[in-house]
Amino acid sequence: MNAPFPNSDTAGGNMTSADEPLNLLIAAPRGFCAGVDRAIEIVEKSLERYGAPVYVRHEIVHNKYVVEGLKAKGAIFVEELDEVPADAPVVFSAHGVPKSVPAEAERRNMIYLDATCPLVSKVHRQAERQIEKNRHIIFVGHEGHPEVIGTMGQVAPGQMTLVETIEDVDKLPFDSDDELAYLTQTTLSVDDTAEVIAALEWRFPNISGPKAEDICYATSNRQAAVKDLAPDCDLVLVIGAPNSSNSLRLVEVSERLGTPAKLIQRADEIEPGWLEGVKTLGLTAGASAPEVLVREVVDALGKLRPIRERTITAAEEKMVFKLPRQLTE
Ligand code: SF4
Numbered sequence: 124m125n126a127p128f129p130n131s132d133t134a135g136g137n138m139t140s141a142d143e144p145l146n147l148l149i150a151a152p153r154g155f156c157a158g159v160d161r162a163i164e165i166v167e168k169s170l171e172r173y174g175a176p177v178y179v180r181h182e183i184v185h186n187k188y189v190v191e192g193l194k195a196k197g198a199i200f201v202e203e204l205d206e207v208p209a210d211a212p213v214v215f216s217a218h219g220v221p222k223s224v225p226a227e228a229e230r231r232n233m234i235y236l237d238a239t240c241p242l243v244s245k246v247h248r249q250a251e252r253q254i255e256k257n258r259h260i261i262f263v264g265h266e267g268h269p270e271v272i273g274t275m276g277q278v279a280p281g282q283m284t285l286v287e288t289i290e291d292v293d294k295l296p297f298d299s300d301d302e303l304a305y306l307t308q309t310t311l312s313v314d315d316t317a318e319v320i321a322a323l324e325w326r327f328p329n330i331s332g333p334k335a336e337d338i339c340y341a342t343s344n345r346q347a348a349v350k351d352l353a354p355d356c357d358l359v360l361v362i363g364a365p366n367s368s369n370s371l372r373l374v375e376v377s378e379r380l381g382t383p384a385k386l387i388q389r390a391d392e393i394e395p396g397w398l399e400g401v402k403t404l405g406l407t408a409g410a411s412a413p414e415v416l417v418r419e420v421v422d423a424l425g426k427l428r429p430i431r432e433r434t435i436t437a438a439e440e441k442m443v444f445k446l447p448r449q450l451t452e
Contacts, residue, residue, distance in 0.1 A: 145398065145428040147421065148356060148435050150348035150407035154414050156341030157442040158240030159184045162217035165238040166193050168450045169212055173234065178207040180224070181216040181269055183238060184411035185367040187388060209233055218269035219243040221276020234449075241444050242309055242339045243270055249333055250277045253304040258331060261286055261295065263319050264308035268368055271308055292322040303330045307337040310369040310410070312376070313346050340442060341410045342369045346376050348437035349407055353377040356405035358397060359384040362416050363409030370409025377405065389416065390423035398427060 162183050169177045175197025182190050182200060190200060198214075204227050207213045212234040215224060219239040228235040239247075253260050260283040264271040275283050286292055297303060305323050307316055316338060323330055336343075353359055359377040363370020363386055370386060377384035382405070387393060398404070404424070408417050424430055445451070 141428060143402075143428060144431050145401065145424060146403040147424065147430050147432045148352040148403060148405045149417070149421075149432060150345070150352055150405065151434050151436040152341070152344045152348060152438060152440045153406075154362075154408040154410070154412050154417060156339070156410040156440075157444045158217050158242060158339070158341070159411050161444040161446065162214075162238035162240070163189060163193070165236055165446060165450065166198050166214050167196065168446065169214055169236055170197050172450060173212045176211060178211050178213040179216065180204060180207070180213055180220065181218065182366075183214065183216050185364045185370075185409075186411040186413070187364060188416060189411065189413060204228060204231075204233075207233070212236065214238050216269065217243070219247065219273030221273055223276060236447055236449060239273070240309070240339075243273070246274055246306055246309065246333075246337050247277045249306055249337075250274060250283065253306070253331065254278050254282055256302070256304075256331075258302045258304040259284065259297070261292075261303060261305045261323060261330070262307070263287070263305060263311065263316055263323075265311075265368060268308065270310065270368070274306070274308070286319065286323075289319055289322040292319060292326060295326070297327065299327055300329065301327070303327050305330055305332050307333075308368070309337055309339040310342045310372065311338055312372045313338055313343055314376075314379075340440070342372070344438040344440060345369065345373055345407060345410065348435060349373050349376045349405070350380065351437050352405045352407075352435040353380040353382040353384075356382050356403045357401040358382065359405035359407065360393070360420065361386050361407055361409065362388070362412045362420060364388055364411065367409045367411050370412070373407055373409060387420070390419045393420070393423055393427075395427055398424075 176199045179198050179200050209231045214236045217240045262285050361373045374384040374386050
């Protein structure tokens with residue numbers, strides 16, 4: 124718990140006037156992670172090196188503002204490789220791709236740059252190692268998310284089974300002595316995943332798991348920061364896209380602590396009525412949302428109410444990932 128602002132309570136429901144100060148608790152860390160920074164830089168540096176257009180397979184990161192900015196610089200976003208001319212460079216998104224995608228790019232002699240986050244690539248390598256040990260992999264993740272499609276595409280069909288919930292674990296058609304391993308998506312809820320893993324370990328006592336957690340440092344830190352501030356807030360705003368897994372998890376973290384939360388992409392989505400009765404507001408941003416959008420929201424809030432701003436820091440982040448060699452040589 125953080126010390127409350129002077130003369131504030133978090134009871135909510137009281138009427139607030141437009142001149143009543145709004146206590147604003149801003150989460151740290153928030154916004155861009157090292158994997159997103161790297162992915163965006165890969166597209167920008169590719170544009171410098173190869174000239175426009177540079178194709179990007181899938182949204183490079185799940186943020187419309189970022190995607191539109193890169194489009195304006197000459198990036199063309201497509202969903203599949205067959206939409207890219209063979210002589211144009213193509214970047215694969217931070218979420219990772221099935222093995223068949225770089226294989227196809229090689230077959231067509233394309234210039235491709237892999238912006239897969241190194242922490243997602245690490246999970247891909249773990250999957251390969253488990254298959255080499257003849258283990259079937261149970262992958263904890265959200266069906267249809269590009270990272271899940273990419274990770275499941277590292278192994279042959281039938282070698283990996285996706286589970287999302289404890290109920291899915293109960294339905295798995297394996298025996299307790301089968302050779303099994305589990306891996307997880309990087310952007311899951313830390314708490315939900317711990318429960319799913321506990322259910323797996325209970326049903327399959329010999330199941331092998333990663334030495335260090337697959338949920339990435341950025342996801343864990345952003346969730347920890349919301350856990351720190353949400354109990355002191357009447358409402359939490361999360362800046363992020365509806366298809367951004369880690370942003371959706373931040374909304375859930377706050378709601379589970381009993382504090383309503385809203386996901387917004389831009390400041391113009393804020394409805395003044397939301398601040399009715401709100402004395403303390405929390406603010407954070409998913410790993411694919413740039414800081415400029417946080418400042419835009421703070422400015423918009425400042426036009427509705429006078430703001431008293433404070434940062435709540437859950438962790439310091441210093442992670443930086445290297446660019447692919449093609450862009451540094
Ligand atoms: S959220 Fe985590 S896994 Fe995803 S790009 Fe950022 S650091 Fe990498």
